[in-house]
Amino acid sequence: MGTKISNIEYYLPENVVTNDQLTKEFSDWSSEKIENKIGIKERHIVKENETALDLALKAGEKVLKDYNKDKIDFLLLCTQSPDYYLPTSACILQHKLGLRTNIGAFDYNLGCSGFVYGLALAKSLINSKIATSILLITSETYTKHIHPKDKSNRTIFGDAAAATIIEKSEEDQIGEFVFGTDGSGAKNLIVPNGGLRNRYNANAKEIDDGSGNIRTDNNLYMNGPEIFNFTIKAVPKVVSETLEKNNITLEDLDYIIFHQANKYMNEYLRKKINIPKEKFYLNLLHTGNTVSATIPIAIKDALDNKLIKKGDKVLLVGFGVGYSWGGTIITI
Amino acid sequence: MNKEKDGMKKEEFIKELKSALEIEDEDKEITLETNLRDLEEYDSLSVLAIIAMIDENFGKQIPSKDFAKVTTVKSLMDLIGKEYFK
Helix, strand or coil: CEEEEEEEEEECCCCEEEHHHHHHHCCCCCHHHHHHHHCCCEEECCCCCCCHHHHHHHHHHHHHCCCCHHHCCEEEEECCCCCCCCCCHHHHHHHHHCCCCCCEEEEECCCCCHHHHHHHHHHHHHHCCCCCEEEEEEEECHHHHCCCCEHHHHHHECCEEEEEEEEEECCCCEEEEEEEECHHHHHHEECCCCCCCCCCCCCCCCEECCCCEEECCCCCEECHHHHHHHHHHHHHHHHHHHHHHCCCCCCCCCEEEECCCCHHHHHHHHHHHCCCHHHECCCCCCCCECHHHHHHHHHHHHHHCCCCCCCCEEEEEEEECCCEEEEEEEEC | CCCCCCCECHHHHHHHHHHHCCCCCCCCCCCCCCEHHHCCCCCHHHHHHHHHHHHHHHCCCCCHHHHCCCCEHHHHHHHHCHHHEC
8 A cells, every 4th residue: 555646736816926027126137037037927926815815715725626535535725825824725625626624724934945944744644544535735825025126035036826735546656755853943944923923013124135136024025045055055955865865766666856956056966966957846937936836746747747756766956044954855 | 175284376266266256257357346246147047156166176055144235356355364375
């Protein structure tokens, strides 16, 4: 007995911000530079009255169109943008999706590593006979937290939700996992205010980082260079550990999907780890970095574009906010 | 490539730096005294490019708070460590 991913769908909010729109606001930015270096042409952004829960609902409805929703016996929702402190968004989502009431549902708070953690949770719930068919939704709206004058973060991040069904299967198609956590990096990717440690401050002062980015402590802060340092250290290690744990070499893998952080960083990691270009997914052109949704979006796109096919072994690696990271190998 | 053993020549380092900053003009003079922040090519992406260049050549990561103090090419070399250069 094993577990497999049986279906993935994703939803992008309708509102789009193009590079040309950004360069109108930030005159020192160039559309070509953003596209060539960061690998992003446009990003989808939620409207003021649209939340991660709304995106999760849209993605969930999409994936349940071809799946008997009464079979779902566990709902996992990964988001760092909940509608409320309480109740849990997953409970509201259970009701909105019309899922059975005799199922489990909860949120977990992770960012770019969230999808890999979700697969591990789903696999263990199935293997321990607690559930048989799991709906895993990763939904994120970082743009809600970004200051309008924060050029870098407005360029990089987009909003999205992805819905994945994981179910019991004959063969084991979700492999072994490796995880990592280092809370010493918490301060480098953070929304400082708005939680219970530092309440939202309507009078928070504007902070200029000297590189043309303005924010307050109510907004998302990302120390890009420090995050890059973290990935240079953590990602090659989690790749080799995941390969080892699954008794497979890089050469024997069919495809590699990393969290889509930005083109520059992912391309550097690819070269550093010696991954051939043709085996490496790199595409955030029309979405930007959608945090916990990038990996399932990538799997779906790679399937649709025939970059991967049934039987392929695919390495998945998520890394980011926390710091938190994780890797596994799935068989398509 | 790790240059720790034999050390990198400063001319070689400047070449690597120019390539990281995508300074295509071969004649554009960059010296040890050049202030990186005065270069028109220098922006937030350059920082990532320099981090990548240092990792590739020296296998070192520079903490961002130290990086923030970098001004001239020489100050960057000092931050990497004198032992890496000849």
